[in-house]
Amino acid sequence: MKVVVAVDSFKGSITSMEAGIAVKAGILAAHPEATVIVKPLADGGEGTTDALIEGMNGKRIDLTVSGPMGDPVRTYYGYLENSNTAIMEMASAAGIMLSDHATPQEATTYGVGEMILHAINNGIRNFIIGIGGSATNDGGIGMLKALGFSFLDQNGKDVGEGGQALEKIVSVNMSDKMELLSQCHFQIACDVTNPLCGPNGATYIYGPQKGVTPEAAPVLDAGMANYAAVTASVIGTDYSLAEGAGAAGGLGFAFLSYLNGVLTPGVQLLLNAIHLEEEIKNADIVVTGEGRLDHQTAMGKAPVGVAQLGKKYGAKTIAFAGSVTKEASACNKAGIDAFFPIIRGITTLEEAMDPQTAKSNMKSCAEQVFRLL
Structure with missing residues (x-):
């Protein structure tokens, strides 16, 4: 039996x-002979960098920026x-x-640049960058200025x-743009489809949460x-109407226009980065999950991306979660064959989220499920 495990973090x-x-420990307790492959899982948002550092033997590089x-x-x-790739948020x-x-x-x-x-x-030339959660509405010019581009006013001076x-x-x-940029490849994890301008653009849709007033x-x-x-x-090309151009206050537009960036849904980009499909091709069972399974999970979040790969190659997909809602049944239609909450008794939220308790619950739940298989 080959099992591929890719579970999103249980935040907090x-x-x-x-x-x-x-999960692997639980599977092996039930089936010591099983081959179990564990891969990190993230969706391109918060936690993606940590997940790939931990799961792909990456190195953390600390620095100070603006x-x-x-x-x-x-x-x-x-x-x-191995791939000379930087993972950034x-x-x-x-x-x-x-x-x-x-x-x-x-x-x-500017600090992103x-x-x-x-x-x-x-010496890094490949980039995977998640662009969610920005405070900015600068169209990405700050990033580009840090990389040597100049944006000038009618007097030929920097616009600020x-x-x-x-x-x-x-x-x-x-x-004066950095010459080495021509050797770089930017893959951008982007889960919004907004254009740059207009009523559905960066300013009107996302500006209010950043403090932009109606005036x-x-x-x-x-x-x-x-x-x-x-x-x-x-x-010579207008990317302002491209899907995702309005992401992160127009940062998507900057990547498309000036850095030949490719905007890809975060889940798909990360699944490609961890080469999950290659492992699933000959898997019997796929295990995924996240802290809370609900109707939003079924709307393209990371566990469903994993499940769809499982379906593609005829593997059963099981999901484990800290909690599930009534609406989580939508996950079955989205490709998860069965899901299970790992909580084993009446408990407080604090107790349930204790890391040691969560890991113990996960192991025990996985073992009991796999005893049926």
């Missing part, structure tokens, strides 16, 4: 790999030596949790930082449209 409790290793409001922040990214440098929300028009992605620059200077600068852009100077939104959106027009005149 156990990591993806801790969950997977606990935060969204210009203050220094400590951050890190992961390095996968833009939110760790320009995330909404790092913002004061008071002046969203000044928030910058500093992270990329640091990696390039260390943040979304407020976009309306001032008259020209773009790319003569400021039209001005910022007009600036975004100006930035898009100038960019199109410079590169």
Whole structure:
């Protein structure tokens, strides 16, 4: 029996790999002869870097960059030596949790560019970057400026930082951009389809949660449209209507327009990165799960991505979760053959989320399920 295990983290409790290793222990208790492969699982959002560092023997690289409001922040990214790949979360440098929300028009992605620059200077050429949870609405010009691009006003001077600068852009100077960028490949984990501008664009849809007021939104959106027009005149292609261009306050547009980035749904990108499909091809059973299974899980979250690969190759898919809701039955229609909550008795939330308790519950639940198989 070959079993492939890819369980998302139970946030606030156990990591993806801790969950997977606990499942493996339970399977082997029931079937000592089984071949059990454990892979990390994430969706491109928070926790992705940690999951891949832990699950793929990556290295954590710490550094200090400019935060969204210009203050220094400590951050890190992961390095996968085998593929010479950096794993980054833009939110760790320009995330909404790092913002004061008071002046969203000044928030910058400059620190994201500093992270990329640091990696390039260390010889890294491949990038997987999650761009959820931003505090910014600057169209990605901060990131690009850190990489050597210049955005100039009518007097040929730098336009400044943040979304407020976009309306001032008259020209773009790319003569000083980092030459090594041409050797780099950017895969961007992006789960939104919004265009750059307009009522469904970055400013109107995501601006309010970052502190953009109804009065400021039209001005910022007009600036975004100006930035898009100038960019199109410079590169010869207009990506402003591309799906995901409005992600992370227009950071998606910057990757598409200036860095030849490829925007991919986070789950698919991460499943490709861990080479999960190759392992599932000859698997008998696939195990997945996450902290809470509900109707949102069925709407394309990581466990369903795993289950769909299982279906593709005729493997049964089982899911374990800290808790399940009545609506979790939608997961069965989405490809999970059966799911099981791991809680074994009446308990408090604090007790259930204790890492040792969670791992013990996971192991025990997996063992009992696999005794049936």
